[in-house]
Amino acid sequence: RASRAPPGQARIALRSGLILIAVADVVLHVVLPMTHDSEALSRDRWAAALRWPCQFGVAWFLCSRAHTNHVYVAAAAAICSFVTGICGYWMRVLKQPGDLAIVFVFFGTLTEMFCIELSVARVSVLRRTMHLGRHRALHAARIALLSWLVLSVPCWVEQSMLRSYSVVLALLVCAFVACSLHACREPLGAALWARAPDGKASCPVSVGAAEQALRAMRLLVVSLLCSHAGLEAIAVYWVIIMTAGGPLDWHHPSSHGLVAITTSCWCITSFALAALSGAAHVTPNPVVKLTEGQRFHRQQSLLRTTSVNGDPWQAKVEELAGRGFTLEALLDFWADLPRVMPHYCPSVHTTRDVVWQAIIPQSRVGDSDGCALATLMMGGRCTRPRKMVSHSWGNLFRDLVAAVVADALGDSEFGSVAALLERDEPSLRGLVAARGTLKDTYWICAFSISQHSAICDDSACGGEDPILRRPYPTCACRAPKARNGDPPVREDGQSIPCELNKFTDMIEFLAATDGGFEQVIAVDAHAQVFTRAWVIDEIAASHRLGMPQHLKVRSASVVDKHVERLRGMRVQDMRATRPDDVAEILGRIPDKDAFNAHLQRIVFDVGSGLIASWRALDAKQVLERVGRTLLVANLCMHQRRGKGEGEP
Structure with a gap:
């Protein structure tokens, strides 16, 4: 089954990797002041103080609740986002970042790729349950954006090509987000209709189910916007910097605005990942082992x-x-x-x-x-x-x-x-x-x-x-x-x-x-x-x-x-x-x-x-339940409108 949980060893590996990354970052904060300029280290420490707990907390939360493939992908994206944030900080602090820029590029690309796949997976589950079929524009935008991210990796470290790359990236991200929202148009319309007076009067869906569906759709739309807003904002800002001042200087005071924007955007992306994955609503099946008596x-x-x-x-x-x-x-x-x-x-x-x-x-x-x-x-x-x-x-x-x-x-x-x-x-x-x-x-x-x-x-x-x-x-x-x-x-x-x-x-x-x-x-x-x-x-x-x-x-x-x-x-x-x-x-x-x-x-x-077993649902099952509710609402809505159009 598509929603089958990853093995327990995989969840342990995710948490272990996250802890190792966090420990390595803390060790760097302790060791590097002995050999590097302490002023450079402390100049942007406020950014690390804001980013670190947000990204680490979300990543740990997702790793702990990775009982389905959707949450598993979100956890991997959150870990990559955490590594990207760490690399971005040390690239600014160190005078010669060297290969750190390549690591930054690699994990930043992985983060966005995971976000893209998670977005498509969540929207596809909803549309498939509602029998709406495959959204071709969304999948075309997905392929285009993934291809650009993979094939244009050298542009990230070659600053002379950064402006052109950023312009195309910004446009592709906008197109992907627009297609994602368009794919949610019919489900959101059905959810709004089910809560409207006309829907309440003619739809057999209960009030509680209709409210749950509307909340889920609102959360899905907002998380789709925010999970990609980070990369979009960074790409647009790079275009501005490159147009105004030539090659980007990470150590120049003019880049402080970029630090603030990137820090905020990566934090927003982390929280959006948690919302998009549905991990907050996951209640894993209780692990019940046979007793000796049984x-x-x-x-x-x-x-x-x-x-x-x-x-x-x-x-x-x-x-x-x-x-x-x-x-x-x-x-x-x-x-x-x-x-x-x-x-x-x-x-x-x-x-x-x-x-x-x-x-x-x-x-x-x-x-x-x-x-x-x-x-x-x-x-x-x-x-x-x-x-x-x-x-x-x-x-x-x-x-x-x-x-x-x-x-x-x-x-x-x-x-x-x-x-x-x-x-x-x-x-x-x-x-x-x-x-x-x-x-x-x-x-x-x-x-x-x-x-x-x-x-x-x-x-x-x-x-x-x-x-x-x-x-x-x-x-x-x-x-x-x-x-x-x-x-x-x-x-x-x-x-x-x-x-x-x-x-x-x-x-x-x-x-x-x-x-x-x-x-x-x-x-x-x-x-x-x-x-x-x-x-x-x-x-x-x-x-x-x-x-x-x-x-x-x-x-x-x-x-x-x-x-x-x-x-x-x-x-x-x-x-x-x-x-x-x-x-x-x-x-x-x-x-x-x-x-x-x-x-x-x-x-x-x-x-x-x-009752504990009854409450146990994974992220995919919750979305499928919402999809079935919206399928009923969508059928009733079209039947109602069809009757209305046929009336004199």
């Missing part, structure tokens, strides 16, 4: 799966574990849902509504049998899931699908994804395909359990359609049903053919045989998912096995609104459609108070809790 549980699960050959219970567990399906198949089902369920309304119908009126009818085989819909979705192939989705059937079905898609996109919020599902599913599918996660496999009980072997004929488990105002139709298939206590049973009284009492065993089997198996928790708007018996059981089992767990919420306000209620969460208050499920789960918990305390740690632990 390793023990995985080993025990693996032993159970390998020592029960021929056990019908284990055979059923492994059958369930092979009923995963791809995200592509889920999106196909979503696209076909209006045909299967013509009255389907995304903002009204829940997963329970869709199960009874679409999944059960679609998974019926002939007149007398049925199977899990996942089996039909995958053409009967055994498909191992990489992630299990825990959710509430009372949640909107649209939000369930959006949570899965958001997971595939690496986002922890699915508000903009839900809006795209309704308005432009092909564009959303394109985003997933571009990320390479369209074939990711998931396990969702509504699809992966055969409803025909459990509830399809039980009207007590059904309900009423919220739009048609009539009860769900029951299935007339004659498939045999198997519930918790139906024979044949194990010694503990659990039904062997039943598919509803093996979730924990299936999680243990998948976690023991696949070290990368993960859990996704789709949180509804009212956070009712944390009151569901099976969800709590799945969360506890996944944590016990050390599985990565990911919360997916519609917006941050859902967590903020319900966080206090979640702190009072108790296993005794769990609910389920069937009372037998609650009794079964509570029966497996001998010390309920200890379990409640453990549940609080799972959710709220600062280092590895579900």
